Amino acid sequence: MDSTIFLASLFIYGPQFSLMVLLVSTVVIIFNRHHVPWWKHYYNFITYSSMICGAYWAFKLMGGTFGDFKADELYAFVLALLAYFVVNISLVAAYFFLLYRNQLIPILALFVRESLFAYIGILLFSLVLVIMILKTGFFGLFLFLIIAVLLSHVFKQLFLMYHELNDKANKDQRTGLFNHSYLEEKLDEYIKLYREEGKSFSFAMLDLDDFKKYNDLHGHPQGDKLLSFIGSIIKEECQSHEFVCARYGGEEFAIIMPGLDKNKARMFINQLRKRINNSPFDGVDVLPHGCISFSAGVMEMNSDTFEKSQLVGFSDRAMYISKSKGKNVVTIYGEQTYLPQLFEHEINELEQQIRVFLSKDVYTFKHSKRVYSYAVDMAEVLGLCEEERRMLILGALIHDIGKLEVPREVLNKRAKLTSDEWELIKKHVTFGKEFLLATGKYADLVPLVELHHERYDGNGYPHALKGTEIPRLARMLCIIDSFDAMTTERPYQRTKSFHEALDEMRRCTGSQFDPELVVPFIRYIEGRIEQGDIPEEALQAMEQQQNQEA
Numbered sequence: 001m002d003s004t005i006f007l008a009s010l011f012i013y014g015p016q017f018s019l020m021v022l023l024v025s026t027v028v029i030i031f032n033r034h035h036v037p038w039w040k041h042y043y044n045f046i047t048y049s050s051m052i053c054g055a056y057w058a059f060k061l062m063g064g065t066f067g068d069f070k071a072d073e074l075y076a077f078v079l080a081l082l083a084y085f086v087v088n089i090s091l092v093a094a095y096f097f098l099l100y101r102n103q104l105i106p107i108l109a110l111f112v113r114e115s116l117f118a119y120i121g122i123l124l125f126s127l128v129l130v131i132m133i134l135k136t137g138f139f140g141l142f143l144f145l146i147i148a149v150l151l152s153h154v155f156k157q158l159f160l161m162y163h164e165l166n167d168k169a170n171k172d173q174r175t176g177l178f179n180h181s182y183l184e185e186k187l188d189e190y191i192k193l194y195r196e197e198g199k200s201f202s203f204a205m206l207d208l209d210d211f212k213k214y215n216d217l218h219g220h221p222q223g224d225k226l227l228s229f230i231g232s233i234i235k236e237e238c239q240s241h242e243f244v245c246a247r248y249g250g251e252e253f254a255i256i257m258p259g260l261d262k263n264k265a266r267m268f269i270n271q272l273r274k275r276i277n278n279s280p281f282d283g284v285d286v287l288p289h290g291c292i293s294f295s296a297g298v299m300e301m302n303s304d305t306f307e308k309s310q311l312v313g314f315s316d317r318a319m320y321i322s323k324s325k326g327k328n329v330v331t332i333y334g335e336q337t338y339l340p341q342l343f344e345h346e347i348n349e350l351e352q353q354i355r356v357f358l359s360k361d362v363y364t365f366k367h368s369k370r371v372y373s374y375a376v377d378m379a380e381v382l383g384l385c386e387e388e389r390r391m392l393i394l395g396a397l398i399h400d401i402g403k404l405e406v407p408r409e410v411l412n413k414r415a416k417l418t419s420d421e422w423e424l425i426k427k428h429v430t431f432g433k434e435f436l437l438a439t440g441k442y443a444d445l446v447p448l449v450e451l452h453h454e455r456y457d458g459n460g461y462p463h464a465l466k467g468t469e470i471p472r473l474a475r476m477l478c479i480i481d482s483f484d485a486m487t488t489e490r491p492y493q494r495t496k497s498f499h500e501a502l503d504e505m506r507r508c509t510g511s512q513f514d515p516e517l518v519v520p521f522i523r524y525i526e527g528r529i530e531q532g533d534i535p536e537e538a539l540q541a542m543e544q545q546q547n548q549e550a
Contacts, residue, residue: 001148006052007084007126011077012133014066015056022048043095051087058083069130081123089115172247174224175231183246183254187308190256194301201258202265202300205315206234208251209293209327218283227251229281230292237272253294254312262300262332269296269330277328277491288327288362290412291491295322296330326358326366343390347372350398350442357404361411364400367484372397374480381524382476382517392473395448399477402432402449426461429453452477457511475514479505479521482512498529 002025009018026045033041059066064076089111132140170182178186193199208230215223227247234253238245244256257265277291284292297318305311318333325331357365375396379389403411406428410421417425432449436442451465451474458466460478470478486501496504502522509515 001125001152002048003051003084003122004125004129004148006048007055007081007122008129008133010052010056010066010080011059011064011069011126011130012067015052018052018056019049022052047088047091050091051084054087055080055084067134069127069134077127078123081119081126085115085119172231175228175235175247177231177235177253178244178246180246180248183244183248183256184308186244186256187311190258191301191305191308191311199258200261200301201256202260202262202298203311203315204255204257204265204269204296204298204330205248205312205319206253206255206269206294206296207319207323209289209295209323210287211251214283214287217286222283226281226284226292229279230276230294233276233279234272237268237275241268243268254315262298265298265300266330266332269298273328273330274489277489288358289491290414293328295319295327297322297333298330299333325369326362328362329366343394346390346394346442347397350394353401354398360408361403363488363490364403364411367488368397368400370484371399371477371480374484375477377524378476378480378521381520388473391445391448392476394442395445395452395473396477396480398432398436398442398445399449399452399481400428400432401435402428402430404435405431426453429462447471448474448477452481454478455512456514459511472514472517476517476521479513479518483521483525498525502526 005025006018006022009021022045026041026048029044030041059076059080062073062076062079064073064080093111129141129144132144134140136143170178172179187203190199190201194201208227211223211226214226230253231247234245234255238255241257243258246254248254255269257268260268273294273296277289277293279292281292284290287293297315297320299305299311299315299318301311305314314333318331322329322331354365354368357368372393375393379392384392403425406424410417410424413421429450429452433446436446436449448471450462451470454460454463454465454470454474455478456467456470456475458464483501483505486496486504487498489495502525505513505518505522509518
C-alpha cells in the first residue's frame, strides 16, 4: 500500500509532497526496524525517490493534470505507473545482480513476471484513492485506510496460511528440518547449477549411532525427543551457513553444503559431530560412546556424478565405512584405506578379533584401527621389507588385544584410575602376549604386542628395556600408539591438537621415543597437516580460531 499512497500524493499534491510522505515513512520504518543495516534503508529511500521522480516526469510529459482526475487523461496515469514500475524493476534487479552475480536478463524477467499484476493493482488503488480524496476529502482517505488495513490483514492471514501449508509439505514435523522430498528437489537444483554454472557443492549423509539401542532402552517417545533435539542442533549449525539440512528418514539426516569442497565439508560435519558429542541428553550415557554420536559420509559433486542417486549412494557408502571404523567418524567417499593385498586375509582375520571391543570399549577398537592406518603409511615411509611391513601393520591392529581381559568398568572409567586399576591396565600387554601364544598362529607378533609400552630410556613396562634392547618395530609402534593416544577424542574432554602432540613428542625424544624413528614420523604427520588430510587437526584449528575470536 505504500506505493499507492506515494502515487496518490504525487497525482494530487505534486512531487514535493510525495517525497515528504516518503521521508516520513522512511524515518518511521528506520525506528521500527533498527536491526536492518543502515545502507539498506538508504538504498530503499533512493529507490523510492527515483520511482516517484520517474512517475512525475512521465505524468508531466504526457500532459497530466496534478490535483485533478480527468478520465480522458487516463493514459497519463498509466504511463506514470509504467515509469514507476520500470524504475523499480531496474533498480531492484541491479541490486540482486550485484549481490549474487547472476545473469541480469533472467533476473529482470523474473521480477516482471512476479510483480506485473501487483503493479496493475497499485495503479487501480492509487486512482481510487485520488478520486476518493478529490470527491470526499479526508473522509475518503479515512475510508481508504480502513480498506487498506482490512486488506493487509486478509493478505497477512493468507500469507501465513500459505507458509503453514508449505511448511507441512516440505518440513519434517518431528525435527523441524526439511523432509526427504524437499531434499531431492534441492539436490536436482544444485546439480543443475553445477552443470550449467559450475557451482560446486558437497553432500553429506549422517546416521545416528546405536539409535535402536536407545529406543529399546528408553522407549519411542524418548527416542522422538532425541531426534527433535538433534534436529534443532543441525538446523542451528546449518542456518548460519545457508546449508540445506533434512531428515532423510528414520535416524538418518542429510546436508547440502553449497560452495564447500569435500575437505571443508568434512571439517564442517566434524565440527557438527563434536558439538553433538558434547551436548548432554538424558540416557545417552548407556551408548557405547557415552554420548550422542553419528557416523557420516561426505561426497563432493563432480563431473563423473550424473544423477542424484549416485551422490546419495556414494555418500551412503562412505557413511557405512565410518560405521566400520567404530562409528562417530566422518569419511570422504574414495579416501578409505584399502587393505594391503599381500596379507589382506590376515588383516580381516585379526579385525574380527578386535571387533569384540565394539561392545566392550569402542574407543579401543577405533584406536586400534587408527594405529593400524598410521602403521600402513609408516611402513611405506620407512621402506620396510615385506615381512617387516606385515609385522608392523598386523601388530598395530592387534596391539591392544590384551585389554579384552581388563574389566569394562576400568576401561571406561572417566575419573582418575587408582594405583591398583593402573597396574591392571598395564597388564594388558602380558594378557595380549598370552593370547597370541595360545592361538599360536600369530606368535611372531608377540614382541610388538608385549613391548609397545617400553620406553627408550628404560622407564617403560613390562620389562623396563632400554634403547636397542627394544625391537625396532616395537619402538616404532610405541611412537604411533602414543601419538594417537594423545590425540584421541572423547566427549566432554579437551583433546590435544596434533601440533601439541608433535611438540610433546619432540620434548620426549631420546627419553620415551627413539630419536631416529620419531623424526620421520613427525615429518609424516606434518606433511598430512599441510595437505589438509587430517580432518581432526583442521577441526581443532577451527575451534581454536573461534575461541580466539570469542
